[in-house]
Amino acid sequence: MACVETSSEKWEMVIGLEVHAQIVSNSKLFSSASTKFGAAPNENVSLVDAALPGVLPVINSFCIDQAIKTGLGLNGDINLVSIFDRKNYFYPDLPQGYQISQYKHPIVSGGYIEIEIADGSARKINLERIHVEQDAGKSIHDQSAAKSFIDLNRAGVALMEIVTRPDMRSADEVSIFLRKLRSILRYLGTCDGNMDEGSMRADLNISLHRPGTELGTRAEIKNVNSIKFLVSAVAFEAARQIEILESGGTVEQETRLFDGATGETRPMRSKEDAQDYRYFPDPDLPPLVLKQSRVDAIRRTIPELPDAKTKRLQQEYDLPHYDATLIASEMEISNFYECALKTIKSPGKDEAKTLANWLLGELFALLKKHDKSISESNVSSENLAALVALIRTNVISGKIAKDVLEIIWDTGKHPAAIVQENGWRQIVSANEITVCLQKVLAQNVDKVAEYRDGKEKLFGFFIGQAMKETQGKANPQLLNEVLRKLLEKGE
């Protein structure tokens, strides 16, 4: 168990998350307005979103399908009857004066995600529930000293609130959990996980206690909108609570706001000021009743998810766990990898491993250098596969291949064409290599003598000279073999 140690004591941390994930959908949860990001303020607002008198919500069944898919993908139970409630509070960016959410009867109960923590061991993070709700709009306070502005583009956008049990024990686990969750949601296509655009946000509950003692009082931290912020919010909050506890105080149950600029949390409201949301079933919406057949049909559309993919890559291609996990961690990476693998005729374990090496090593390095993601790669999966084929069939050496990869990146040309244009085809003729080496040895008679006197390091020198002579095209293995023979012969 991960503990936080201070000079005097050991503390155990207990963390739970509420993740708000925006459902991928063209239109909002209860209206036909667009959900497109980046529209001009109040461009994507229907009469329903603006809560005009007399308007009524109508459930967007695609959003419900997406929630079901998410529930299934996260191993939860789909409730065939769920109920939308009104959560009442006043705020200018909440036009109805209530948010339509699910309270007592969510669409998904339970579920879990398995994460692999730093020491390589697996931990199961259980989910409490997933419910569907509408987002609020946005208040803009920084455009005028006297007035606030309201942008309702987000108002009514469908969210899933994914609530975990308090199963995380460190900032690290929180960050691993969130990455894994995001990865699964992207695989499912139910949330793009884009925290910059606000399509994934998290609130966290955190408490500390001395190992072996009862759980401590938790604080709820709101408004944590990146994984980096989550990690610093946990660190700040842990330090704050420990300081209180070690000086004999008690942590107050309260809601705190995270400030990204300072990395600190500050009180928002105490338990006493907690809002009474007066939840009650929304009379405009009959209970959401699902047919089992609908759930089953959605189950059949669930793609292979990261854990299954990792396992399969390991079993089918004997890939090391590390490689397989890394490839499976992002749908785009695994798609790239598997597309590449498909273009190779009956790929074997060696091809799979070489491909993994080139993807995770050289191509990743290039992506990093150019600050691009795998989906923006200038090197297509076909070209990377073709490059690997050239290496595997000894047409080019690995050394040349690195140059070829750079040229593919810059020009998009096929690797075979690049090799052809540059005359980089490897010299695989023993005769040609023998002639070349004989020339090198003849030019360095003194060094040959030294070698024979025992200065075996010079072997590398001769190889280097021969490579220079062939502009790096000599097949390294063959070059080694022939040189050894020539030197042994004592010619």
Place this chain on the structure above:
Amino acid sequence: MHTLSLHDIKCGLLNKKFSSVEITKRFLGRIEKYKHWNAFITVCEELALQSAQQSDQRISNGTARELEGIPIALKDLFLTKGIKTTAGSKMLYNFVPPYESTVSQKLLDAGVVLLGKTNMDEFAMGSSNLTSYYGPVVNPWSRDKKLVPGGSSGGSAAAVAGYLCAAATGSDTGGSVRQPAAFSGIVGLKPTYGRCSRYGMVAFASSLDQAGSLTATVRDAAIFLSVISGYDEKDSTSENRAVPDFKSFAGKSIKGLKIGIPREYAVEGMSDDIIDFWKKGGKILEEAGAEVMEVSLPYSKYALPAYYIVAPAEASANLARYDGIRYGFRAEGKSLKEMYENTRTEGFADEVKRRILIGTYVLSAGYYDAYYLRALKIRELIRQDFSSVFQKVDLLLTPTTPTSAFAFGEEPKDPVTMYLNDVLTVTANMAGLPGISVPIGLDKLGRPLGLQLIAPHFMEELLVQVGSVLEKEANFPTLGEAM
């Protein structure tokens, strides 16, 4: 011609006895003449004459629609595109909707001429039309004393009773169509919950609200209902059911039908007159061949208190959108909170505030189970009451109200007594059942009284069938040509 029923106006128009422009002008003239009744909040004179002209063209070229050229009025909670819609509140004093309600659109598509928007209790909360920001409405039956027309569809009831339009829409959450119909000596029909779309109606209590009609006759109610009914994908609580030709049930024999008289509806404080008329109603139906029997709905007495928990609870959320931010009335303040407070303090009057407070209270943590949840349980018991009684009888006959209309100044001063006006009508709303009020006679003070029929879900045709027998035999003395 203005005292004709909607059906007769339709015939008169199609037979070219008079034109739509003529009848429209007649009604507009009467609206002006009886301005002091205060039945209308908005009159659409120009628009009405324009559409009357278009209707006359359609009638002459043979493309007349179901209600072509017939001048009607809309309760001012049906949103009308481009025409101010206030819901009887200061909160919406300047609100001009950008869209049309489904019910009014259906009427427009059927060719009606819209005369204007009628007065109503603020946000449909009231049984007297005394809570309107736009002032009270005078019941056309007033003689020595000014009488209330009932509410909340008081303006519509007065307009129909006083021949200011051929028919009008109302909305009925706890009796707001049937009670003013009874007070005003006309027919008020509340359809089954889900029969008509609520889209574009200013919401009071979403699980109870239903559009309805105020008409001179039962047949008119049937014609009107066929037009405004139907599934609407914009309202998830509307039901996808076939809409029968309701008017074909008017005048149909009721031989063999079983009519229940629920004993619990003989409530305390009920006038002798209404008790007599109730008996008379039973006799009429019996003589027409129906089998009349006493039945019991034991949970009825809990309906009113439960209603006054459920309806305010829903209203407290439905009215949260009136916050001064996006449309309607705003009273400025130094802070957001102050703006909210000022807007809602000045924008809503007492009765609306009272119900918002009750609703907020019954949904609060610690009170939810004791009030709201128990009210829902009672509501379920009431539903069960009805479904078991409807295994024995085809429909129920009750008085619509315990008493006739009261005079201005003589209204109950404490809200709870005022709420008793709804005691006989709320049960139908709680159970989602259709009901109709048919005028049955005048009490000793010369004020109208009505009887109510309640039918099983989606059996409005029974209301038409039995209601038209009651109507015929009651021979109610309408205001008629005296007006």
